[in-house]
Amino acid sequence: MDFVSIRIITGDVARLVDFYERATAVRAEWATEDFAELRTASGTLAIASTRTVPLFAPGSAHPADNRSVILEFLVEDVDSVHRKLTGLVADFVGEPTTMPWGNRSLLFRDPDGNLVNFFTPVTPAAVAKFAR
Missing domain, CATH: 3.10.180.10 (2,3-Dihydroxybiphenyl 1,2-Dioxygenase, domain 1)
Structure with a gap:
């Protein structure tokens, strides 16, 4: 088994992606306006919109609640x-x-x-x- 990524659910993907790009100097790869990834040599930080949560399980994740x-x-x-x-x-x-x-x-x-x-x-x- 390999640990691949951690995903943050947020109400503002663009704001959070901008923050992490600036903090880490890693450019995000955008899949859609609701999902982007910052990939490093050892793992990926995924950032996803609340709109993606129902695709997994409705109500299972809440933004800014960690x-x-x-x-x-x-x-x-x-x-x-x-x-x-x-x-x-x-x-x-x-x-x-x-x-x-x-x-x-x-x-x-x-x-x-x-x-x-x-x-x-x-x-x-x-x-x-x-x-x-």
Whole structure:
């Protein structure tokens, strides 16, 4: 089995796609006006309209209602990214912080309130874990 993607359901696909394109510097591939994907080497962030929910199961997903999932992106230099995100991100949950498990992390909310973690491994063990 391979983990392929995570999908965010939103009431404003264009706004959320624009945010993630600017935050990640990854261009989205649009399938329809209701669905776009930002593909990286290790996974895909899919962003879909509420209009797509009934295709799966009516009422099964609600936009801007996540309080349990954190989207995580490995970045080259989290402190540099933090400076670049100033002005784009309205809700930084915290400043870059080195975590006990060896990642320097920046936690913020996207325009729909989803938690996002940009992180850089900084200890030898964390660097080794994420070596490509």
